Amino acid sequence: MENQMAKNTMSPRRRIVNILVHVLLGILAIIWVLPIVWIVLTSFRAEPGAYTTTFLPQGYTLNNYIKLLTDRNVLNFPKMFTNTLIISIISCVISTFFVLSVAYSLSRMRFKFRKPYMNMAMILGLFPGFMTMIAQYFILKSMGLTEGASIRIGLIVVYCACTGLGFQISKGFFDTIPRSIDEAAIIDGATQWQVFTRITLPLSKPIVIYTVMTAFIAPWVDFIFAKVLCRANADQFTVAIGLWNMLQKEYIYQWYTCFAAGAVLISIPIAILFLYMQRFYVEGMSGAVKG
Amino acid sequence: MKEDRITVLNALRNGDLFTRLSAVFMGAGMLGHRQIVKGVLVLLLEVAFFVFMATSGLHNLGMLPSLGTEAQGEVWNEAKQIYEYTAGDNSQQILLAGVVTCFVIVGFVALWILQMRHSYKLQKLIEDGKEVPTLREDIKNLFNGNLHMTLMTLPCIGILIFNVVPLVYMISMAFTTYSKEGEHLILFDWDGINQFLRVLNMNGNIGRQFWHVLGWTIIWAVFATFLNYILGMVLAMVINRKDTKGKAFWRFCFVLSIAVPQFVTLMIMNIMLQPSGAINVLLMNAGLITEPIPFWTNTMLARITIIVINLWVGIPYTMLQVTGILQNIPGELYEAARMDGAGPVKVFFKITLPYMLFVTTPYLIASFVGNINNFNIIYLLSGGGPTMVGDTAGQTDLLVTWLYKLTIDQQYYNLGAVIGIMTFVILTIVTLVTYRNSSSYKNEEAFM
The missing domain is CATH 1.20.5 (Single alpha-helices involved in coiled-coils or other helix-helix interfaces)
Structure with a gap:
């Protein structure tokens, strides 16, 4: 009652x-x-x-869209788009390999260097990111990667080189895969390489997709390093610098609406990728925390 | 048993001819113990090292203490009737070359130690009558027991060249006079800890700005981290309530803002909040205000605006991240609380929040670090402004954006490096203290 x-x-x-x-x-x-x-x-x-x-x-x-896609004299958006596409495809392949390799080694292999490596990664992560930017620029310059077309190679190198430090989410995910699966495969005569490529990776589809997509998106949204490296080399600009330039004093009146059009154009693919991988992002995060 | 351990000392003491020979001719131990290819490779590396040292390494090291002395000279050429420039020393290149040489030497020493141990190990294998692994077996093992070597070599080289070397280089820059002040851009000198004293001295101009920027950086990071965390969590809980209709739709609305690249939204927010931007136009057209609101030129208002916009950017992320974890909270905990008559607010503070804090402390620390180093939001929104006359740091500058201004805009490289080091020190302290005091460190099994 x-x-x-x-x-x-x-x-x-x-x-x-x-x-x-x-x-x-x-x-x-x-x-x-x-x-x-x-x-x-x-x-x-x-x-x-x-x-x-x-x-x-x-x-x-x-x-606005027509001007953005056809005007090749002032700010050459189509050229920037192809530049960014090439850079992001190559650096996506390399950095995905780096991240997953490091994450798998740290999660599954046991070696002396393992703990020191993880501690080192944590310490390096505490330094402000572009404290190293200037020094990286000087190093690239001494390698001859800061002039003309080689700027692209320089950007790819910079986007990929340090990705081995960003293993945490993938490692957390690998940690949640039961080790007994690996052990069974090893008893059946599989090598560690086979366990990695034939068992762990297929089981980790969410995190592989997540890694691929974050690596692919990075060059589209980074403008600060691209700006330092490209300086005034307009034909090497990436989309992000181009959009940033459109909002500078000398262009903003003529280009503001084109900027919005460009923003919409690059947001659409990123939005589709993101909405698609959202599920994997959530799974990856909760996996990482549990581990 | 002690003398059986494989150390360099034991290798020298108990090694046979080949093992001892490899102290001078690296790889000799492998050549003498049936590992020809590896031995030749190591020997070649040694030769390459000595060639490098002879041609440039020693010179690089020799220049390091003085960082160069020859200024760029001007010589009048009578015949051509022009001034000719003689190349002077470039301290910045000398420093970089010196740092790289130091790394090469460290690498060489490491290689030497490794090959000594390896030779001794091979010697003992042969003495014990065991098989020495052939090259083919070694390569096979690189894809099995030693897979980590195969997988991690390239990433490690990348990190070494593009993170560790640059960091050491920048750190050493903090102890020099490399700056536009006093025309030390080409030729500079070691300067001890003078720049550190300058930054820490509260009475000097730079010192005053430093403490000012530091204060705001910490206020910003605390607000940005915890407001985002708590509000994002509340939003996730509100959407996940049993009675909320259209969960997927609400989630989509918020997630949509993540899908637009961050720098685009930030630049647009900056434009929208200008005196004649869309927000002011909207408010004035509606008759709510007569004068435009000075979002970016009033210090207090600029700071609040930045924190609020950061909420707009950050809450959807937090919502996504915590949704999964929230659903992992054991239902019994809630039931027990309800039985005891706890209201929703009490349940949140007594159960949800402690549980979430327990599980997500590492995430919170990471996002605190990320916020202290959050360059984009300040650079693209306020650009650090408003800036007082005579200052290099604006009222909303964080340590990172100030670092950027000092190095890229002002070319005060040494000061920039000092600021970077100070940021690192502060982050290290914060991380260690919070981690030590967090419940996930003190009591690992609290919720298990």
Whole structure:
């Protein structure tokens, strides 16, 4: 009887709480989605310039996209796009191999250098990332990788070289795969290499996909190192520097709406990749923490 | 049994002719103990090392104490009627070459120790009448028992060349006069700890800015880390509530913002919040304000804006990351709390938060470190501004962005390096203290 009473008095209160929660979520969702909607609208805006007196565009056009994809004189976006694509494909292959190799070795193999390596990785991670940037630039310069077309190689080297320090998430995932599976395979005569390539990797699809995609996305969103390395070599620019340049004083009036168009264009593939790999990201994270 | 251990000392003491010979002719021990290919390779490496030392290594080391003395000279050429420049010393290159040479020497010593031990091991294998592994077996083993060597060599070389060497190089720069101040950009000298004293001295101009920037960096990191963490967790819990409808839709709305590259959203936020940007236009059109809000030129407002925008950027990430872990919290804990009559707030602070803190301390430390080193958000939003006249650091500059300004914009390389080292020291202290005091370190089994 008492229970029944409690349920009846709870019901309207719960309904109010429910409504409040949904209203709150709605407001928050608008706050989170509004800037994105605004970029998309701006990319179709007919009036040029960064600042307008109205929030919504007065006229709509596709010219921003056309200008972005065809104007090769001032800011050559198609060229930047191919540059970035080449860099990101190559560095994606190399750094995926690096990350997964290191993670597997640290998770499954036992060797003297293992603990020191993990401690070293932690210590190196505490230094500000681009404290090393200038020195890296000097080293690349002494290798002759800072002029003309070799800037691309320089960028690839920089994006890949230190990825061996970012093993934590993959290692955490490998740690959650039962060792008994490996042991069974080894008893059947498999070598460690075969265990790695034929057993662990196929079982770790989420984390492999996660690693590939983060490695692929990195060159698209890094602008600071690319800026230092490319300096004024406009034909080596990556997409990120190009977009950044469009917002500088000399270009912003003419290029602002094109910037929005460019932002939309590179966001679409990244968004699709991300929404697709979201599941793996969550799984990878919770695996890492559990391990 | 002690003399049986495989050490360099034992190799010298008990080694046979070949083992002892390899102290001078590296690889001799392997050549004499049926590992010809490996022996030849090691010997070649030794030759290469000595050639390198003779041609440039010794010179590099010799230049290191002075960092070069010849300034770039100007000589009047009578015949051509022009000034000709004589190449002077470039201290920056001398320092880099010196650091690299030091690394080469360390590598050589390590190789020497390894080959001594290896020779002695081979000698003992033969003495005990065991088989010496052939080259084919060694290579096979690289894909089995020694797979880690195969897999980790390239990544380690990458880290060495592009992380460790640069770091040592930058750290040594902190002890020099390499700076635009006093025209020390080409030729500079060792300077001891003067730059450190300058940064730590509260009365000097640079020192005052340092403590100022440090204070804001820590305030920023604390707010950014914990607000994101708690609010992201609350959001995840609200979406995961049993009674919330359309979970996937809500999650999609928030995750969408992650999918747009961060630097793009940050640049757009910067534009939107300018005096004549979209937000001010929207508010003025609605009649809520008459004057534009100075989001980036008022110190307090700029700091708050940055923290709020960081919430916008960070909450979806936290939400994604904690969703899985939240579902792992044992249901019995909640039931027991409900039986005892605890309200939702109490349950959150007594059960959810302690459990989450316990599981995610490493993640929290990582995100604190990430926030202290969060370059993009400051550089792209406020650019460190507003900046007082005569200062190199703005009111919203973090240590990292100040480091960037000092090195790239101002070319005060030595000061920049000092700031980098100080950041590292602070992060090390914070990490050690929080980790030591965290429950996951003190009591590993609390929730098991």
